Structures are given as C-alpha cells and as structure tokens.
Amino acid sequence: MYPSIPSPNSSYVLSARRGKHKIFIGMAPGVGKTYKMLEEAHLLKQEGIDVVIGILETHGRKETAAKAAGLEIVPRKGFVHENVTLEEMDTDAILERSPQLVLIDELAHTNVPGSPREKRYQDVEIILAAGIDVYSTVNIQHLESLNDLVARITGVVVRERIPDRLLDEADAVVVIDVTPETLEERLQEGKIYAPEKIEQSLGNFFQRRNLIALRELALREVADTVEDEANASISVGQTCNIHERVLVCVSTYPNSVQLLRRGGRIASYMNARLYAIFVADPERFLTKAESLHLDTCEKLCREFGGEFLHIKSSNVANAIAKVAETYHITQIVIGESQQPKWKRWFRRSFTQRLMDLIRHQKIDLHIIATDK
Numbered sequence: 001m002y003p004s005i006p007s008p009n010s011s012y013v014l015s016a017r018r019g020k021h022k023i024f025i026g027m028a029p030g031v032g033k034t035y036k037m038l039e040e041a042h043l044l045k046q047e048g049i050d051v052v053i054g055i056l057e058t059h060g061r062k063e064t065a066a067k068a069a070g071l072e073i074v075p076r077k078g079f080v081h082e083n084v085t086l087e088e089m090d091t092d093a094i095l096e097r098s099p100q101l102v103l104i105d106e107l108a109h110t111n112v113p114g115s116p117r118e119k120r121y122q123d124v125e126i127i128l129a130a131g132i133d134v135y136s137t138v139n140i141q142h143l144e145s146l147n148d149l150v151a152r153i154t155g156v157v158v159r160e161r162i163p164d165r166l167l168d169e170a171d172a173v174v175v176i177d178v179t180p181e182t183l184e185e186r187l188q189e190g191k192i193y194a195p196e197k198i199e200q201s202l203g204n205f206f207q208r209r210n211l212i213a214l215r216e217l218a219l220r221e222v223a224d225t226v227e228d229e230a231n232a233s234i235s236v237g238q239t240c241n242i243h244e245r246v247l248v249c250v251s252t253y254p255n256s257v258q259l260l261r262r263g264g265r266i267a268s269y270m271n272a273r274l275y276a277i278f279v280a281d282p283e284r285f286l287t288k289a290e291s292l293h294l295d296t297c298e299k300l301c302r303e304f305g306g307e308f309l310h311i312k313s314s315n316v317a318n319a320i321a322k323v324a325e326t327y328h329i330t331q332i333v334i335g336e337s338q339q340p341k342w343k344r345w346f347r348r349s350f351t352q353r354l355m356d357l358i359r360h361q362k363i364d365l366h367i368i369a370t371d372k
Helices: 033-046 062-067 091-097 120-129 144-154 165-169 180-188 195-203 208-233 256-270 288-303 316-326 350-361
Strands: 021-026 051-055 077-081 084-088 101-104 133-139 172-175 245-250 273-280 307-312 331-335 364-368
Touching (some): 033 051, 033 101, 033 133, 051 091, 120 133, 180 195, 180 208, 245 256, 245 288, 256 331, 273 288, 307 316, 316 350, 331 350, 350 364
Parallel strands (some): 273 307
C-alpha cells in the first residue's frame, strides 16, 4: 500500500517506478474516448489487473454509464466554495487505495476552487509519480499550442487547456476516430447532449467544417507524436516519416516561380507540409533583380502555407541533402538542369549528385521541365 498521505503542502513520496500514462484523444465530445477507456479497463480487470475509476464524467450518456458497471469507483471529495459543496476527484484517496491502474476522465478539467491543485492533469502527475498507471481522456482542442488555431476554426476560445508535453511524455496516445457524419448522427440521436442542446450544437461547434478540421488536427497531432518517438528510437541516418513533406529547390532563375506552383500543388494533393530552399553562394552577392526575384519566391511560398529556407553554402547539393534529412523531407522538386550538355560530359550533373546524396533517405525526386 501507499504510505500515509502527507498534507497538500508537503512533498509526496515518489515511487521508484513511475506509472505509465495512456491518453485517449478525440476530435470532439461524443467520439467514444471514455467508452473505449472503460472497455479496455474491463478487459484488463478480467486479466487480473487491479483497476479503479478515479473520476468519470458521463454527461448523462446512458451507454457510458452502463459501461462503467462492475468497476470500482473511488468516491469523490467535497470542497466548499461560496457556501456550496462541489465534488472533485479525491487524489489522496486514490493514492491510499493504490491500484495498479486508475481511470481519469477529462484530463484538461479545472479543479474547483479550494482543491490542492488547480488542474486535473496536475493530479495525474502526482498519481503517476506514485507508480500508479493512468488511463485518461482529452479532446484535441484542449492542447495549448492549438488554442489559437481552434479558435480561428470554430470561433470558440477553449478555456481549459493542457501543456503539449503531456502528449510527448505519455507512454501511449490513442486516437478515437469517427467520421463527422457519424458524430452528427450521434448528436441528433441524443447520445451526446440533451435534446434541448442539439440544434444549438449543430449550428456552432458541431458544424461539419469544424468537425472535419478538428479531426485532421487530432490525426496529425498523434502522427507527429508517433513519428518523433520512432525517429528517436531508430539508428542514426534512418528516418521514419509518417507525414509527407515537399521541398522545392529555387534558384535565381525565373523558372523558380513555376517550380513553387508545382510544388504547392503536389503538397496540396498529398496534404503535405511545404518547404522551399534557396542555397546562396557565400562568395557571391545577389543583384537587385535577383533579390527581388527571391522575395517574390518567398512570398509565394508563404501564400501556399509553406516555410522558406535561406541557406548559405558553396555546395548546393550537399546543403539540400542536409536540409532534407533535418526536416524529414519525402519529396524534392527541382527544375531540369540549365547546364549545357557539353559540360555534362566532363562532370556529373547537379541532379546526379543530389540523387546520390539522398538515395539512402528514400526521397522521391521530381524533375520538372520548365520554360527556358
């Protein structure tokens, strides 16, 4: 058992083993995060794992409440605020009970005034430090770094937020994904909110365009986490790329604008991130016309939602290959060689040198014919 619990102002005793944290994440309320968490908990209980519910927010959903049947629930603790008693998760009681696994719903929840900690995720960190495993749930709009983007998409400013590091530090992150159409059906059937809230929800947060955008954010966020973990664990020189990333190589030639447009279309088709790179010779100054041309390229790149990279190097092919490796590029777009044919008899072309450098990175090279 966990030792006697000190007061909230004391330091908690840390376990030699930190608990494992699994986060169930979704694009919006009602996708089934809590239901899936409870489903897995029942399977673990059947295997002999000691599982308890630390806090469960059913929001009146009968299916969710029914799924919790048979699992032990740690009683909530009452806190008096302005002569009103409000109930909150009892972290001390969970630590005293010391199960192998505790289920904690709504990770981004703000605790009632008077609680030992402001946010529920802070309680989770205390529980993990005590060596207890945690399953938790959260919606994508509660991530701190996505707050402004979610506000622009939905028009709703999310007040309850969690630091992005919680996803980075989690031992597992599971996306509970349904189509926007399925979620709308659940809402209209009264499976998410009470009947009086359905029409209001469909006209606001649950608009189709909002759900599509939030779904993409959820899938991308978890793909980022998986990709980062994979790249951190594999051998040097190898990469694991889940997202497509397009790199357009621009130069002082006017055809760079055509290349950017083609690269922008490729990125759009692939739902990929777009980058453009210009490698400047450190021993050569650009003319005014060349500088204006590059400014045009940079503006066009940003209009496509891309990032423009300005690199100084005397070896263009090496610089591009290094950037491709650093940014996990999967597609490179270059123009056909402007080098006269007779010169290619004496030295390898730029295209050949670049292909040799990126061969081990498994990058697709697009050589675009452009106007002379």
